[in-house]
Amino acid sequence: MIGMSETTDPEGNEVAAVLTTPEAWRDFLQRYGELYVKVCADEEELGDLLDEDQLEALDQGGNVELWLGEAPARKEALAAAEERLGVRFPPSLRGFFLASDGWTRFDDHLDGVHPCGSVEWMRDSEAGSRVTATYASIPGNEEDVELFRRSIEIARGEDFWLLDPTDVGPDGEWAAYEFAPKYGDATQHPSFSALFRSGYESMEEDADEDMD
Numbered sequence: 749m750i751g752m753s754e755t756t757d758p759e760g761n762e763v764a765a766v767l768t769t770p771e772a773w774r775d776f777l778q779r780y781g782e783l784y785v786k787v788c789a790d791e792e793e794l795g796d797l798l799d800e801d802q803l804e805a806l807d808q809g810g811n812v813e814l815w816l817g818e819a820p821a822r823k824e825a826l827a828a829a830e831e832r833l834g835v836r837f838p839p840s841l842r843g844f845f846l847a848s849d850g851w852t853r854f855d856d857h858l859d860g861v862h863p864c865g866s867v868e869w870m871r872d873s874e875a876g877s878r879v880t881a882t883y884a885s886i887p888g889n890e891e892d893v894e895l896f897r898r899s900i901e902i903a904r905g906e907d908f909w910l911l912d913p914t915d916v917g918p919d920g921e922w923a924a925y926e927f928a929p930k931y932g933d934a935t936q937h938p939s940f941s942a943l944f945r946s947g948y949e950s951m952e953e954d955a956d957e958d959m960d
Contacts, residue, residue, distance in 0.1 A: 766839070766840050766919060766921060766939050766941045766942070767840055767843060767844070767941040767944075767945075768839040768840050768842075768843045768941070769843050770820065770843055770846040770847040771847075772843065773843050773844050773846075773847035773848070774847045774848075776945075776948075777815075777816070777817050777847060777848055777851070778813070778815065779948075780816075780853075780947075780948050780951075781814060781815065781816035781817070781853065782811050782812060782813065782814075783948065783951050783952065783955065784816060784853050784951065785797060785798065785806060785812055785814070785816075786806065786955065787951045787954050787955050794806070797814065797816070798812060798814070802814070816851075816852075816853045817847070817848030817850075817851055818848045818849045818850045818851070818863065819848075819849060820845070820846050820847055820848065820849060821845040821846060821849035821863065821864045823846070825849070825864055825865055826842065826845050826846065826864050828865070829864040829865055829867055833867065833868070833869070833900065835900070835913050837864075838911070838916075838920055838921045838922045838939065838940060839919070839920050839921065840921055840939050840940045840941035841902070841911065841922075841940045844861075844940065844941075844944070845863075845864045849863040849864055849865075850862060850863035850864075850866075854905075854947060857905050857906035857907040857928070858903050858904070858905035858906075858907055858909065859903075859904060859905035860903060860905070861902060861903040861909070861944075862901070862902060862903060862904070867900060867901070867902055868900070868901055869897075869899070869900055869901065870896050870897070870899050870900065870901040870908065870910060871896060871897045873901050873904070875904055875908075876896065876901050876904070876908065879896065879908075879929050880893060880896040880897060882929075883896065892934075895910070895912065895925070895934075896910070898912060898913070898914055899911060899912050899913075899925070900912075900913065902924075902940065906928070906929075906930065907926060907927060907928045907929070907930075908925075908926075908927045908929070909924065909925070909926055909927075909940075909943060910924065910925040910927055911923070911924050911925075911940060912924075912925070917938060917939070919939075921938060921939035921940070921941070922939070922940070923936055923937070923938065923939075924936070924937040924938070924939055924940050924942065924943040925937070925943075926943060926946070
């Protein structure tokens with residue numbers, strides 16, 4: 749059975765508030781991008797992302813305003829993705845797609861968040877079906893296999909981001925999981941928004957360590 753840990757958002761913490769509107773997501777993703785180029789991007793990536801003036805500003809400790817996301821998803825495309833999967837996405841995921849139809853800049857083992865048209869059931873994706881079959885072949889993993897089979901794969905790389913449409917909170921958010929097949933570890937979050945924020949918080953911690 750995979751190791752499971754759970755995170756919760758502290759009550760009353762404005763930073764931990766669930767992001768549900770495109771406007772809130774754009775503001776957050778803008779800040780995410782600014783922090784990403786400071787903490788995570790290597791010299792080659794920075795050369796691709798920034799012009800000379802931006803590189804100079806960054807070198808002097810300033811903030812660089814740039815959009816690292818994608819164009820917003822069209823509402824028609826979002827509706828088509830939901831119809832294809834037979835679900836209505838939770839509020840934070842819908843707001844994200846209407847701000848940026850996918851995301852590719854992460855400081856962890858992810859290639860990126862899928863655009864809405866590429867979201868699929870984990871059991872149906874090439875990598876997801878392979879992981880599901882592997883875990884199904886090992887006795888004692890029945891609960892984990894059921895999670896894989898009922899979850900939507902929202903992001904993939906070396907690790908997976910999964911959303912469970914059968915575990916819905918009072919705010920309409922689905923339980924979200926960060927799953928690392930290499931270690932058999934899954935961390936549960938109360939929403940897609942909280943899952944995405946966890947990466948931002950990790951970058952903040954790295955930034956603080958660099959300043960020490």
